[in-house]
Amino acid sequence: MATATSPAPTAARPPAARRPTSARHRSGGGRVLNYVLLGVLFLVLLFPVYYGLVGSFMSPSDINTFPPRLWPVSGFVAENYANALEVIPLARQYLNSAAVAVLVVVGQLVTSVLAAYALVFLRIRGRRFWFALLLSTMMIPWEAIIIPNYLAMAELGLINTVAALALPYLAAGFGVFLLRQAFLTFPMELRDAARVDGVGSFGFLWRILVPLTRPTIAALGVWSFLSAWNMYFWPLLITQAPENQTIQIGIAQLQSVDANDPGMVLAGVVLALLPTLALVLFGQRFIVRGLTAGSGR
């Protein structure tokens, strides 16, 4: 989900609160059709989620049966999980992914907060130039510069290290853009009041601005975590030994090692999904905020 979200010229706005109105609902046949559409799309789009979860508990005889079973008829088996853990050093790969994600989240928050703060609140010579320069990184497709980045890591002897996985992602144009939008709507009176109270530039940033824009900063944090945890191309190049790989590469390995044991492969998928699934279920509003930030008109 390393989404290349581009900025639209104005700030995102959250979906407007829905007022009860007659204009938005149909009656009779229209409504039935509506439910049918939703139902069909629900079944189709949620099926991979369902099958991934249930399949991870199916015995080989259940999951490899033709025609297929959609339920573990011969009982739920946890063995798939044990098998997956045998094929990949999962704990180690989890740790690698977590280390990369933490570094990337902290790095992006720090670099974005500082840069966005300077762009909005400080007098900078050539402000427009700096803003354009930072944003231009959003338009460079990462895949177009992946060869020199790989070569640089090889030359620095950083292949197979967490540092190499995280370094290029410690700043993101999207983060600067998102926080700049939030800071632009920050009441300037608070800035002036703080100044009257003798709060310095950094003190204002750290003690007033950051706490008061926490929801947007959290949205950026969630967005960076998801993209760091879910990276694929870069970790594939940078890591070779299984114990240095991230969980995403680990589960891809599961499939190539034994495609005849789908239950085990799906168990690996479920394990890789746990942190992001928790984030989606409990941090949904931050995800929505982060993901739709560029799309307002």
Added chain:
Amino acid sequence: MTTTAPTPAAVGKVGEARRPRSRREPGSWGAVVYLVPALVVFVAFFFFPLGRSIYLSFQRSDLFGRPRGFVGVEHYTDLFTDPGFGKTLLVTLGFTLLTVIPSILIGLVLALALQERIRAVRFFRTAFALPFAFSVATAAVVFGVMLNPATGVVNGLLSYVGVAPVGWLTEPSTALLAVAATSVWMQVGYNLLVLSAGLGAVPDDVLEAARLDGASGLRLQTGVVLPLISPQLFFLAVTGTVQALQSFGQIHILTRGGPDRSTQTLVYSIYDVAFANNNSNFGAGSAQAIVLLVVVLAITAFQFGFLQRKVFYS
């Protein structure tokens, strides 16, 4: 950073200064300090590699990928005289269309359906957000299991309606479709979110007025609602295109560019030339990377130009 704090004396002058901000903020170079952390990362991992990519694309590389002399535009002329690269561009275009158009259409149908006042809207919204938890790797692996020709559940379910097993990932005619389906599945939830936000911002009185004028059902949707959310639709089309052009994981996991190069997109081709099987042909790979860069930049520039006009217009 403490040097940027205003002095007490300066604070005392607030009342007198006409534009207090300009006096008390750090001087122009002091402020740039705040930009330095981000700039260091961008210079090291975006701008410098960008220059090096261009440089490499004009170089011959040896077995270890080291640059071994200037070859001019040879890599580029090779690319554009190679029918294989023509096919790669066509596959890339096909993959992009097969991903962007269905994911917007399905997202639109969902967003419109959820716009109606029905029960369980929250339930549906949460459900449709679940695929966000999937990475490109987890999604591709699940689709790989489901699309297995012999034991996959997709062929199994199709057998109930009398469809013979399809080698989704092993037939050149269906492999691109299967990879695109995985991508669509990953994209739909996001498109739903963006379009829902757009629809939520459509004023009720506009809809009411259209209704009073006799518009209803499909005509209301296509004649009134769609134009109102055209900025969102356009945004999704452009960003979706850029993202589809950058897709890699699902192709690497599901088909490795095959069968018969039917899923060899531009990005996969870069990987294939530069990294797969220790090919290490970094010069030729960089030339393809520059082609990708130009395509993406052209689309992004188009987006900015268009949106700028749009903003002026409204």
